[in-house]
Amino acid sequence: MKKNSLAPETLAAQALRHIDEATGSVVPPMLATSTFARDENYDLREGYIYSRYAGPTTTHAEEIIAALEGSDDSLLFNSGMSASVAVVEALPPQAHVVAQGMMYHVGLQWLDRQAARGVISLDHFPAGDLDALADQIQPGKTKLVWIETPANGDWSITDIAAAAELAHAAGAILMVDSTAAPPCTQKPLDLGADISFHSATKYMGGHSDFTAGVLSARTDLHIWDEIRNVRSFQGTILPAFEAWLLIRSLRTLHIRYAACSSNAMAFAKHFAAHRDIETVLYPGLPTHPSHHVAANQMHNGFGGMMSILINGKDNRAFEMAKKTELFIPATSLGGVESLIEHRRTVAGPDSGIPDNLLRISIGIEHIDDLIADFEQALGATAHLG
Template identity: 40%
Template sequence: MSKKRHFETEAIQATEPHGDETGSVANAIYPSTTFRREDDGSFASGFIYSRKHNPNRKLLENALAKIEGGHCAFAFASGMAAINTVLQSLKAGNHVIVPDDAYYELRRTLAELFANWHLSHTQVDMTDTAAIKSALQPNTRLIWIESPSNPLLKVTDIRQVAAIAHENNALCVVDNTWCTPVLQRPLELGADAVMYSTTKYFGGHSDSLSGALVINSNAPKEFVDNLANIQNLSGAVPSAFDCWLITRGIKTMKLRIMQQVHNANKLAAFLQQHPKVKTVHFPDLPSHPQHQLAKTQMPQGSGAMLSIQIGETQQQAMAVIARLHLFTRATSLGGVESLVEHRRSVEGKASLTPVNLIRISVGIEHIDDLIDDWMHALS
């Protein structure tokens, strides 16, 4: 078949078991940490030790590359392990440009860990290309994009920023955790690599901690080789069981995400018209500053994450959260259950997040019930 397959089909085909003599339709789990050598010392299976390679991880990495349209992929024990691997691939004295609104652990990692490696960074508004260009330094080697951003949901023009990076001998890596390849495909927009906390929408059930990097075919070979070496030597790889869970999650990912996107749009529209809600941050709303870019870059929807600002104080925002019954107060996103949290109290004293901001991860429950829950909480 020469016709390009749709995502739903590829997600099933890329995660099917191959070469299993039992005829099993479901994938097996291979928990073994080591693999038998032949009489001549060779490894007929190609597997040596699970830190280096494992059948479940191989299947997952191949599936990730396939559904993303990438050259190869690397699986990790968490999204932070994937982020750290990219940063470790750089050299002392290099400079990194990151969003001013981004996952707070990324900012902490750069400030608290990689400053010791003499890796400098500048935070900029990624919606302002002039600001990005002015932040460039002769030693800039990476522009990190998070779009939509966390937690204000700013949208970055990935194609434009990737071009700026490449014109200045820098890599462009995109944190696409909130959208997945279902909604946004950064490699097709010119990014060298895409990063995921696969804990979130890939797994989809809040029961597996893992991360991934998927690499573009035209990414520099030195970069790819460095990632492979760091993955092996650092050992921050997922277990066979976690790989199995994420591989299983890929099969239903689009079904889950499209239901979540539908629910998020309905909930955002309701919250925007409510008199007690000051602001709704959600790119699919026409009022969003980058709405047109979002429609172009994420034509099937900008995801199932939104944030709102309500009241003036942390106490007022948290009082609303306390009155919700169907939204679990927990830190994460992407699972089938709806979650809610006061973001600043999670991030701590160094947080730049507004004190009255509430972050919402919308699940697959019936939307009428979710809206009723918010109606009660706001009454």
């Protein structure tokens, strides 16, 4: 059977039908080396020269992701932030960038820092607000529009196809941070985006045991070669061991994401009308303001990420984050284990995130146990209600 005729689930599970020719191993080998010997004619073997540029294990992981994204090429980095930095570094000097006002807080802080240093000029718009986005784009001047959907914090949704039209009409490129919606459910490039970005630490990695970032694009994108150059100069390519772990993780991406999505939907429905809950922010609920947009561009579940606003005194949510027994109080998302985070404490008082918001990453544990744990944490803080 030809690879291009196989379903994405099959390609991922079999790592692009890879069997090691030397040993017959059904698990792709890890080839960890810093340099590569030339052949008897002093030619490069398979094009590899030094691992700061590329290596076979990292290339294999990139090929799997490119197949899932429907891209010409994917580039792996040692963190999501190093991937983000490479895109902005590849822009012309003092380029104008438009980005959401609510997104991954470290990425937002870094963009603000670059603007303060005069490296770029920067304007923000409220996540999901296309009219506000249109107002901030400057035709002929804006070089990059950066959206994140679902948006980290309140999980608001931006219409990718509509944002792409706005960006392209002004001569800008659109980068979509799709970390919370991996390619098993959302494909930004198919919707008109120029770059699909993921913190591969999260759903792609899924086991909380390494950090990685990835960019996917068409190779005719005018800054793509420069992004690759930036990665080489900075030495931020994903090393072989982490790439091997990522290959392992991608083989179960579809079933992990489906399990997280199923659990999250049941969890969100249970607490949506709870007396101690102000609101549940989850794109999968019909009550979500942009549920219809999410349903149009997320085709295999809405993921495990949600935010829950708790009724009661300002410190109740903070205290709840300390009372859970199964939910782990840690910063990240998309792993097999469920996490809870008092987001304002982590993102800071200037983030605009309310005190009563808890960010939840639902994992693959039994849903009854997760619901019971959150219920007991609500009960343990009932005196603050």
